[in-house]
Amino acid sequence: xxxxxxxxxxxxxxxxxxxxxxxxxxxxxxxxxxxxxxxxxxxxxxxxxxxxxxxxxxxxxxxxxxxxxxxxxxxxxxxxxxxxxxxxxxxxxxxxxxxxxxxxxxxxxxxxxxxxxxxxxxxxxxxxxxxxxxxxxxxxxxxxxxxxxxxxxxxxxxxxxxxxxxxxxxxxxxxxxxxxxxxxxxxxxxxxxxxxxxxxxxxxxxxxxxxxxxxxxxxxxxxxxxxxxxxxxxxxxxxxxxxxxxxxxxxxxxxxxxxxxxxxxxxxxxxxxxxxxxxxxxx
Ligand code: HEC
Ligand code: HEC
Numbered sequence: 001x002x003x004x005x006x007x008x009x010x011x012x013x014x015x016x017x018x019x020x021x022x023x024x025x026x027x028x029x030x031x032x033x034x035x036x037x038x039x040x041x042x043x044x045x046x047x048x049x050x051x052x053x054x055x056x057x058x059x060x061x062x063x064x065x066x067x068x069x070x071x072x073x074x075x076x077x078x079x080x081x082x083x084x085x086x087x088x089x090x091x092x093x094x095x096x097x098x099x100x101x102x103x104x105x106x107x108x109x110x111x112x113x114x115x116x117x118x119x120x121x122x123x124x125x126x127x128x129x130x131x132x133x134x135x136x137x138x139x140x141x142x143x144x145x146x147x148x149x150x151x152x153x154x155x156x157x158x159x160x161x162x163x164x165x166x167x168x169x170x171x172x173x174x175x176x177x178x179x180x181x182x183x184x185x186x187x188x189x190x191x192x193x194x195x196x197x198x199x200x201x202x203x204x205x206x207x208x209x210x211x212x213x214x215x216x217x218x219x220x221x222x223x224x225x226x227x228x229x230x231x232x233x234x235x236x237x238x239x240x241x242x243x244x245x246x247x248x249x250x251x252x253x254x255x256x257x258x259x260x261x262x263x264x265x266x267x268x269x270x271x272x273x274x275x276x277x278x279x280x281x282x283x
Contacts, residue, residue, distance in 0.1 A: 022208040023059035023217075026081045028277070031072055034166045040273035045173055049204055056242040056274055057217035057282060065229065068281040077227035077279030080151075080234050082099060084159035087152060093143025098239025102140065105152070106159055113157075113164040119176045126180045128261055129157055130236070144236055148256035149242075154225045154234035161225070161278035169222050169276060171268045194249030199267075202244075214283065219244070221264065222271040223280030232283055237264050 028036040038056035046054070058066060072078045088106055091098045103109065127135070130146075130153050137143045146152040162190040173181050188199045202211065203219030210216070225234040238255035241263060245252035253259040 023055050023153060026059070026063075026066060028056070028058055028066070028069065030070060030165065035275075036166060037168065037273070037275040038277070040168075043173075043269065043272040046270060049200075051204065051218070054220065054271055054274055055207075055218055056222055056277055056280075057220055058223065058273075058277065058280060060215045060217040065281055065283060069277075075227065075279065075281055076232070077225070077234055077281060080155040080225075080227075081162055081279065082156045084155040087156060089160065093137065093141035095140070095142045097141050099136070101235050102136075108164055109163040110159045111164055111167060113161040114167045114169050115171060116263060117171060117177075117268060119172065123175075126177050126261060126265055128237075128264055129160060130238075130256070131261070133157075133160075148254075149236040149239045151233065154236050157236065158208070158224050158234055158279040161276055164276040165278075166275050169268060169271045169274050171265060171272060173269045173272075177265060180262045181265050183259075184262035184264070187263045188266055192245060193248030195248045197248045199244070199263075215252065218270070219267065220271045220274060221267050222274040223277040223282070225278055226280045226282050228282050234279060237267075 023039075028038050030036060036056070036058075038058050040054050042049070042051050043052045056248055058069060068074045068076070085106065089098045090174045091101070099106075109237060113129065116132070117126050118240060119125075120127045120132070123135075124129075133153065133156055134148075138145055148157070171177075191198045191201070202216055207216050207218045221237050221240075224237045224240070226240070227233070228235050236255065238260045241260055242252050
């Protein structure tokens with residue numbers, strides 16, 4: 001790992017950043033059988049970034065935190081997966097249906113997490129997994145929407161992610177999603193807040209460095225939803241985006257907003273080739 005020079009003046013001035021350890025070379029195998037690709041050749045669209053290897057945030061965590069993800073009995077996120085199995089089988093709403101009524105076993109969702117956000121032709125929009133789940137709840141079950149970044153949704157996303165663990169993330173970047181992807185890319189490089197930082201300032205130019213007590217990763221989302229030791233619950237992608245933007249002391253978008261959907265698509269595409277890893281465990 002070669003360390004990058006701290007080219008971002010604002011970051012060096014505003015925050016105590018120092019070079020320390022880069023990502024480690026450990027291997028992630030879950031339950032002794034599911035091999036997770038945590039480092040992969042960067043997708044072609046990242047050529048201009050100078051990053052040649054994309055890496056899961058797992059490589060930037062301490063050994064003890066990493067270990068929690070190696071066995072489902074130790075992974076606190078798996079409790080929420082169990083809760084979601086109950087929700088999966090529970091009939092709700094005016095149609096008297098559960099997810100299982102139409103989708104049978106959760107294993108029918110194998111491969112789904114890997115390709116979201118994804119274009120929905122009938123709706124003419126890019127859909128995140130959360131949008132799709134709420135669409136089924138409202139239009140197929142006659143039930144209420146779940147809160148976009150709330151606990152029920154995070155748990156269901158974890159259950160759906162588990163079915164794809166080990167499969168490569170493979171979201172589209174062109175075709176009908178192209179305009180939304182471009183919008184997401186623009187947001188990624190837009191500097192915000194009093195600290196005048198973009199996602200790229202931290203996760204592209206300074207990954208591997210320390211910021212306060214935190215070891216900066218590439219800000220990948222292949223491991224979402226993420227169980228964070230800090231708040232002892234599952235965290236969704238949009239909740240994480242919100243927290244990161246707030247840390248730049250900027251006003252931020254809401255979970256489920258068109259801006260965050262676009263940003264999610266773009267950030268997901270920076271992880272094309274990494275394995276679906278969720279629910280992961282982080283600080
Ligand atoms: C009445 C039947 C029905 C119920 C109940 C239902 N769904 Fe669906 N679901 C569908 C259909 C049909 C599609 C695919 C077509 C579409 O896009 O609407 C779908 C698509 C999906 C997809 C996207 C799959 C893909 O390959 O892109 C997900 C994820 C999903 N449903 C999750 C759920 C969850 C979670 C529940 C329970 C909260 C649920 N669904 C309840 C009928 C249902
Ligand atoms: C001031 C620096 C900073 C900025 C700017 C920033 N982040 Fe972060 N971000 C962090 C830190 C610190 C963490 C926790 C350590 C880590 O995983 O990198 C983090 C974590 C993340 C994670 C979780 C990664 C994982 O493996 O769980 C994602 C995703 C993320 N950031 C995305 C973003 C996006 C998208 C933006 C722009 C909207 C952004 N961040 C802006 C500092 C920043």
